[in-house]
Each structure stands twice: as structure tokens, then as C-alpha cells.
Amino acid sequence: MRNKISISPGSVISNQELCEKFRCGPQGGMRRSNKTNSLVLITDLEGSNYKDEWQDDILLYTGMGQLGDQELNKYQNKTLNNSPYNNITIYYFEKHEPNHYCYVGIMKKVKPAYFSIQSDKNGSLRKVWIFPLKLLSKTIPPSVAEKTALYEIKKEYNLYKKSKIDLYKKASKINQRSYRRHITNQYIRSPEISALIKKEADGRCDLCNNEAPFLDIEGLPFLECHHIEWLSNGGSDCLDNTVALCPNCHRKMHVINNKDDINNLKQIAIQRIKEMEENYRSDNS
Structure with a gap:
């Protein structure tokens, strides 16, 4: 059975609080915790090299690995790819500003992973794995939507320059x-x-x-x-x-x-x- 961690969608926590709650490491966008049987996924809206994006109501989440071709059957890519058969719970966060992690909800993989060609952090083209994910809940809490809207307004002002x-x-x-x-x-x-x-x-x-x-x-x-x-x-x-x-x-x-x-x-x-x-x-x- 899945041991769900108590956290409400729309909650904003620090990186330290995230690590303590999920008992996971402090770095990266994919954080596995054996202690809580969870996988924390984070989309860094502030400037990550990864190109996570929504298509309709499905999140296309980019796999782990910043340099060179990503490998599907290693590290947390393997963990995510094998869900839900490994009985892990996937918690999704968005980072709108430094040290502010907004919890969106629990995700599930709804389609097989596929590869795409993107640039790595050095600008070199490489193969990345894309995981189609969907929220278990049918709605996004208004508080999450408001935070996203404020972030988009802030980003537009910066882009206007x-x-x-x-x-x-x-x-x-x-x-x-x-x-x-x-x-x-x-x-x-x-x-x-x-x-x-x-x-x-x-x-x-x-x-x-x-x-x-x-x-x-x-x-x-x-x-x-x-x-x-x-x-x-x-x-x-x-x-x-x-x-x-x-x-x-x-x-x-x-x-x-x-x-x-x-x-x-x-x-x-x-x-x-x-x-x-x-x-x-x-x-x-």
C-alpha cells in the first residue's frame, strides 16, 4: 500500500522542509526516498534547462541527466518509468522562485516514456526521455493557479525588457x-x-x-x-x-x-x- 504524506495542494514549503517531510535529498528535480516510498518531481520555472510542458492536461516531464544522452533504465528515470508497478507515490512540485516549492498534487504515468532531442546545459544536442504524467485529482487548486498566474505576470514584465x-x-x-x-x-x-x-x-x-x-x-x-x-x-x-x-x-x-x-x-x-x-x-x- 502507498503511504501518502500529509501535504495539501497549494502549500508552499522550503527546500529544507521538503527534504524533512519526504526524507529525500536536497538537490535535483527527481528525488527518490526509500524511507517514504516516494518520488518527488520538481519543475523549476525560474530557469531550469529542462523543458517540462503541459499538453492538454498531461504534463510532459523531462527525465534525469543534465549532460549527454539520458538513460531510461538508470537512476530515477528507471523509478519513474516503472511506476505504478513499483507502488511508488509521485509528488509533483513547481518552483516559482528561489526556495519556494509549491505542491501541485500526486501524479501518475499515463503513457509510455518516449525520447526527444533537446539541448543539454552546455548547449549540445542530446537524447532525453519524456514521461507523460497526469494528476490523480481532476482539478488544480485555485491557490496553485494563482501562484502560477503571478509568476507568469512577473516573467512577462521581465521579458518586456x-x-x-x-x-x-x-x-x-x-x-x-x-x-x-x-x-x-x-x-x-x-x-x-x-x-x-x-x-x-x-x-x-x-x-x-x-x-x-x-x-x-x-x-x-x-x-x-x-x-x-x-x-x-x-x-x-x-x-x-x-x-x-x-x-x-x-x-x-x-x-x-x-x-x-x-x-x-x-x-x-x-x-x-x-x-x-x-x-x-x-x-x-
């Missing part, structure tokens, strides 16, 4: 539709796309062309990113589906969603991409 071409290099490669279930689906949006689109809008709403109604606490024009085809209707988080709107027009699109406005915004998004491709291709040459 980068140049447009640097944002374009990342944002142009993103085409995702990911969510996690809390009260409703929490669709995961790219802060790179959001920051770039707002910079390209240059403080004006893409629909009414008026200036942003106010400056936010960072002194930036307050515009909101809008997905022309809503994520909840199957739209993707990508550059050609994203525009910057003032709060009034953003609400208008979610209440009325007029076909003429939709077509107008699609043309704006397409034209913007063409201009970015021309501008940043020449800047990068």
Missing part, C-alpha cells in the same frame, strides 16, 4: 494549446508572445486604435492580449492568433465577437507577422 528580435526568435516558434484543470481549464499562455505583441502594438489598441487607457504599475501602457480564435474553442497560442486590445475592446470581443472585428484583427495579425519577419530577418543578417 528584452528586444523585439529576441522575443520574436522565441515567440515565432511557439504554437501551443495547453491547460490544467482548476475550477475551469487554465490555458497556459506564452509570456514571450504576450510581451512581443504588446511591444509591437506600441501602446495602441489593435481594434479601436486608441491609446491604452492607463499605465500599469510598471509604467507600461495597459493592453491585454487577445486570442482571435479563443483557446477554449481550439485556438492556438501563436503570433498569428494574438493581438493587443484595450480592456474595453477585449471585453467587447468576448461578449459580442463580431465577425467584421474578427476578420479585421486577423488581417492585423497577418500583416504584423510579415513586418516582423522582414524587420528581424534584416536585423539578424
Whole structure:
């Protein structure tokens, strides 16, 4: 039988508290404990080399090993790969800031592991193992969703300081539709796309062309990113589906969603991409 450790989803603990509670080591994103028959998995949102990501409600968790090809049948990759047959309990945490580990919930492996090609910490391409995991609970606690949302806002502010071409290099490669279930689906949006689109809008709403109604606490024009085809209707988080709107027009699109406005915004998004491709291709040459 599994001996579940008492911890509530949404709880934030320090690394020391995590080690004491689970009786595991203090380092790494995969921490095995024979004493508690547990495997602690951690996604470091602050800047880990690993590319853990959500696809629909499945977490694609990257295996253990920072240099060279990862091996499936060694270390904690083997432990995770053999679950649930080894009767281990998998506890999943997200690290949003230094020494703050937010507990999300108990995971299970729902599909066979597969390999992918990613860069190691030195930038060399190598084979990594990806483990498709899913939460046992059907919902993400609101407290976890709030912490994630605050982290994404903070990250977007930091990304806004980068140049447009640097944002374009990342944002142009993103085409995702990911969510996690809390009260409703929490669709995961790219802060790179959001920051770039707002910079390209240059403080004006893409629909009414008026200036942003106010400056936010960072002194930036307050515009909101809008997905022309809503994520909840199957739209993707990508550059050609994203525009910057003032709060009034953003609400208008979610209440009325007029076909003429939709077509107008699609043309704006397409034209913007063409201009970015021309501008940043020449800047990068």
C-alpha cells in the first residue's frame, strides 16, 4: 500500500522542509526516498534547462541527466518509468522562485516514456526521455493557479525588457494549446508572445486604435492580449492568433465577437507577422 504524506495542494514549503517531510535529498528535480516510498518531481520555472510542458492536461516531464544522452533504465528515470508497478507515490512540485516549492498534487504515468532531442546545459544536442504524467485529482487548486498566474505576470514584465528580435526568435516558434484543470481549464499562455505583441502594438489598441487607457504599475501602457480564435474553442497560442486590445475592446470581443472585428484583427495579425519577419530577418543578417 502507498503511504501518502500529509501535504495539501497549494502549500508552499522550503527546500529544507521538503527534504524533512519526504526524507529525500536536497538537490535535483527527481528525488527518490526509500524511507517514504516516494518520488518527488520538481519543475523549476525560474530557469531550469529542462523543458517540462503541459499538453492538454498531461504534463510532459523531462527525465534525469543534465549532460549527454539520458538513460531510461538508470537512476530515477528507471523509478519513474516503472511506476505504478513499483507502488511508488509521485509528488509533483513547481518552483516559482528561489526556495519556494509549491505542491501541485500526486501524479501518475499515463503513457509510455518516449525520447526527444533537446539541448543539454552546455548547449549540445542530446537524447532525453519524456514521461507523460497526469494528476490523480481532476482539478488544480485555485491557490496553485494563482501562484502560477503571478509568476507568469512577473516573467512577462521581465521579458518586456528584452528586444523585439529576441522575443520574436522565441515567440515565432511557439504554437501551443495547453491547460490544467482548476475550477475551469487554465490555458497556459506564452509570456514571450504576450510581451512581443504588446511591444509591437506600441501602446495602441489593435481594434479601436486608441491609446491604452492607463499605465500599469510598471509604467507600461495597459493592453491585454487577445486570442482571435479563443483557446477554449481550439485556438492556438501563436503570433498569428494574438493581438493587443484595450480592456474595453477585449471585453467587447468576448461578449459580442463580431465577425467584421474578427476578420479585421486577423488581417492585423497577418500583416504584423510579415513586418516582423522582414524587420528581424534584416536585423539578424
